[in-house]
Amino acid sequence: MAGIGFQLNKLFQKKGVLNLCRAYIYAGVISIGPMILYVVMLLGITLVSLIAGMDRPDREVLNCMLTYSLLVSLFSSNCYNMVVTRYVADRLYEKRYSEIMPSLYGSCCVQLLVMVPLYSTFLFFSGVPLSYGLMCLWISSVMIIVWMEMIYLMILKDYRMIMAGFTVSVMAGFLAALVMVLFQMITVVRLMSCVVLSFGIMLVWYHELLVRYFPKGKGKEFSFLEWFDRYRPLGIIGASIWIGLYGHLCIMYFGPLRHQTTGWFYTAPMYDIPALFAFFSIIITIISFVSSVEVKFFPKYRRYYSLFNDRGSIMDIEAAEEEMLDVLGQELLFMGIKQVIMTILAIVGGGFIMDLLPLGMTDLGKDIFRILCVGYGIYAMGNSVMLILLYFEDYLGAMIGTVLFAVISVSGTALQMLYGKNVYFGLGFSLGAAVFFLVCIIRLEWCTGHLQYMLLGRQEFMIREDKGPFIWLSGKLEGKEN
Numbered sequence: 001m002a003g004i005g006f007q008l009n010k011l012f013q014k015k016g017v018l019n020l021c022r023a024y025i026y027a028g029v030i031s032i033g034p035m036i037l038y039v040v041m042l043l044g045i046t047l048v049s050l051i052a053g054m055d056r057p058d059r060e061v062l063n064c065m066l067t068y069s070l071l072v073s074l075f076s077s078n079c080y081n082m083v084v085t086r087y088v089a090d091r092l093y094e095k096r097y098s099e100i101m102p103s104l105y106g107s108c109c110v111q112l113l114v115m116v117p118l119y120s121t122f123l124f125f126s127g128v129p130l131s132y133g134l135m136c137l138w139i140s141s142v143m144i145i146v147w148m149e150m151i152y153l154m155i156l157k158d159y160r161m162i163m164a165g166f167t168v169s170v171m172a173g174f175l176a177a178l179v180m181v182l183f184q185m186i187t188v189v190r191l192m193s194c195v196v197l198s199f200g201i202m203l204v205w206y207h208e209l210l211v212r213y214f215p216k217g218k219g220k221e222f223s224f225l226e227w228f229d230r231y232r233p234l235g236i237i238g239a240s241i242w243i244g245l246y247g248h249l250c251i252m253y254f255g256p257l258r259h260q261t262t263g264w265f266y267t268a269p270m271y272d273i274p275a276l277f278a279f280f281s282i283i284i285t286i287i288s289f290v291s292s293v294e295v296k297f298f299p300k301y302r303r304y305y306s307l308f309n310d311r312g313s314i315m316d317i318e319a320a321e322e323e324m325l326d327v328l329g330q331e332l333l334f335m336g337i338k339q340v341i342m343t344i345l346a347i348v349g350g351g352f353i354m355d356l357l358p359l360g361m362t363d364l365g366k367d368i369f370r371i372l373c374v375g376y377g378i379y380a381m382g383n384s385v386m387l388i389l390l391y392f393e394d395y396l397g398a399m400i401g402t403v404l405f406a407v408i409s410v411s412g413t414a415l416q417m418l419y420g421k422n423v424y425f426g427l428g429f430s431l432g433a434a435v436f437f438l439v440c441i442i443r444l445e446w447c448t449g450h451l452q453y454m455l456l457g458r459q460e461f462m463i464r465e466d467k468g469p470f471i472w473l474s475g476k477l478e479g480k481e482n
Contacts, residue, residue: 051181069143071246073139077147084103101214104149111148119137127262274365371427405432
């Protein structure tokens, strides 16, 4: 699914500052568009609520509920995105295009059937008004579908329409909020409905783009579940990334920085806001991986592997391997240098930007921000190396790295919250990110030293009968005989 990178590379090769800016904007929106939309909407809704004179407790409740709904939707989709990506890639390779859209419907259906009852239970006992709970449930449900659509949109190359959908979604939400301000109709529920409107427009827009490119198909909605048994580590990798990346935020809701907004809804502004700003320091790495590493590395990777099928000579295979690894090493090095520069710039200028915005940041929040900038920078590089491991099908190495990341990030944050000093909050996450990076880079070094074994020595000599709970469940849902 590296086709997105090839098309973006054409944009990056065009001369001129405007073309370069457009290429980066396209790459950012396509890579993490919904996340950018969420942040823009959160900041915009906060600004609108301030203009409208909304009480501070209501603003805190609004931000907290939006954040909880985001975390719920991200956890649900992260458990599926790696497996679904593999499923879609396999179907594209086999040219079974009619099974792509049904898998989108099936994956969304399964997630909603699991998420809605669980989140509804939490909301029911959380002590919030019914209208608040229904809006939270609605927002998280729409977000789940949008996250899954983004996986499939990575295949498309219609950047103008993707960008247009993003822009229209943002503008519609802002205009609706401004209309409410004009007519003095501002309430928590109505502002949450503006967020639903934005993500709803994006959901419909992107669905129409997908059905324009892929046939709707019939059946096979739940056949993707079989891939959970065939590629079990991928599901663990996706869930572990979420736990490592967002678990430390959830733990802080039980620490000394927590603030109760209403019922069971807690927040930690002195930690959440720095984490949000620190996260944006890694966008350059996300874009670089899609537009540079994949673009330059993938053709060498494909040529190397094709030589085994095309009966290439030993000399050709060894030369292709050396060329592929040289390109990989150079691109990872360049990406690391970019991230180091961005981290330094964020640490130096982040505090100044926070002072300009009405965030109420203290020196403690700025200290946490600097620590998290380092942690997120290391995570970005570790995640990029982990994705390269997936290219070489080293699922075990990627799983070990992500599981350690999750365990150390969560446990380190919990221990630090219990026994550490507030000024060092964020070190637990940063330590988990450092271990994640070290494990993945060591594993990549081992893989690149044993490539021919990875390709040939691990193949099974006998066809294995596929068994497992998800294969059984898929068969039942599809009406197959098992």
